[in-house]
Amino acid sequence: MTTRVSGKVVTPTGVVRQGCVEIDGDRISAVAEYPTTRDGHWVVPGFVDIHTHGGGGHTFTTGDPASARAAAAFHLGHGTTSLLASLVSSPFALMRDATAAFAPLVAEGVLAGIHFEGPYLSGARCGAQNPEFLRDPSVDELTELVDLGDGAVRMVTLAPELPGALDAVKLLVSRGVVAAVGHTDATYDETLAAVAAGASVGTHVFNGMRPVHHREPGPVLALLGSPNVVCEFVADGVHLHDGTLAFAASVAGADRTALITDAMAAAGMPDGAYELGGQAVTVADGVARLARDASIAGSTLTMDAALRQAVGAGIAVPDAVRMLSTTPARAIGLGDRVGALRAGLRADLVVLDDDLNVVRVMRAGDWVS
Known part of the structure; x- marks a missing residue:
């Protein structure tokens, strides 16, 4: 019918x-x-969120499949029909257990894949990532995870200036996994080296990165200026001023801009006390921050709200929709499906x-x- x-x-x-x-x-x-x-x-x-840690009171970060199902269902109600389950920096044992737990959900179609945001990140730009778990990239760890996931591991975010990072990028790309640049203190040239090695996504560009300087442009301008890189932006009015969002999106264009939520469990929930990667988070007025230092700790955003924020910032509806659906799907290799x-x-x-x-x-x- x-x-x-x-x-x-x-x-x-x-x-x-x-x-x-x-x-x-x-x-x-x-x-x-x-x-x-x-x-x-x-x-x-349907919206495609390539960076989300949870929602509706449920999280992806602990590797619990029941919680993952509930988080995906919450975001589905807000129009997200495909999403990556994003984990934060954690011990390798948790990364391995989460991969084993989530791979059946990927095969079932509940999840579009797994995204490891860390632990191969800069201590100077770790933001809300737990510094206790940060370490240099490991080709051996990544190989084991990719093998274990059997196609479930879809993206890994790392800082390209760390020892072994470029080898990790090459390994990921060779195995069909998207290498993303994020939480980085890299120079402009170090970032371009990662792009040359195959990195193709910028993780929540501007946030968790060395800021732009006219004599050292850093990762932001390197990513915005690379024609084969899709740049993520958190369109919640907190991570980025609307003027910054509109300008950056105009530079990258709809075909290189992916709007994401970077949502945590508190999305869709009341203000209060939460947890992210073993760290206490306080949500006040819908803004999530670490209790220890007030760093932004993900968001409480949903993709439909991101669409409204982007349009309110001056982005035309057709362009915003491409940034929420078509471009992110293509960025993670699913453009021929969704x-x-x-x-x-x-x-x-x-x-x-x-x-x-x-x-x-x-x-x-x-x-x-």
């Missing part, structure tokens, strides 16, 4: 003002213009009202209750 969803359909190339998405089973069968359509709702591809309203792709879509609030969510052809 064919299902039809009509409205203002956002395709990879723009908006079909009066259009219809046709779904057959779990696939999109066609996207067409229907001049008689008068439905004012937006119809956009991230756009195009025939043959999985039928993941979000229906939004004129204020860009979620009305309905479809994943793999089924409406989410």
Whole structure:
């Protein structure tokens, strides 16, 4: 049976003002213009969050599969139909256990993959990462994790100035894993060396990085200026001023900008006391900070709120949608499966009202209750 969803359909190339998405089973069968359509709702591809640590009171960071299922379900209700389970810096035993625990969820489709944000990060730029667990990149550790995951490990964030980092980047790329640059005190040239070695994502650019200086541009300008790097931005109005977000997105363009949540368990929850990577976090007015030094500790963001923030910052809806869906899907190698309203792709879509609030969510052809 064919299902039809009509409205203002956002395709990879723009908006079909009066259009219809046709779904057959779990696939999109066609996207067409229907001049008689008068439905004012937006119809956009399901959001793809390539950097999130949890939500709805649940976390990915402990490696607990039940908690991971619940966190993914929470974000699904906000339009995120594909996400990476992001872990923070931790002992190797936890990394190994989490990989074994999450690999079946990846195979099942609950998760799109695993993202290790650390522990191969700069102590000077660790932010809310636990300094107790930071260490230099290990090719042996990464090889074991990639082998264990059997395709589940999708991305690893590391600081390229650390000893062994470039060898780690080359190893990851050779195994089909995305190497990302983040939490780094690298120079401009050190960052470009990582890009030359195959790094293709900038982890929450600006945050957890050596700041821009006119005589030492550092990682931010190196990543923004690299045509083969997708730059993540946390569009919550806290990590970045809206003016910074709009400027950086205009430099990178919609095809190199991935809006992420960097959400922790507190997303969708009341203010109060939480935990991230073994560290106490306090959430006040929706902003998560470490209790020990007030560093920003992830976010309480959801992808639908990120869309509204980006549009409020002046980014056009079609461009913002590409930044939330099409570009991040391509960045982690899933652009041929999800991230756009195009025939043959999985039928993941979000229906939004004129204020860009979620009305309905479809994943793999089924409406989410």
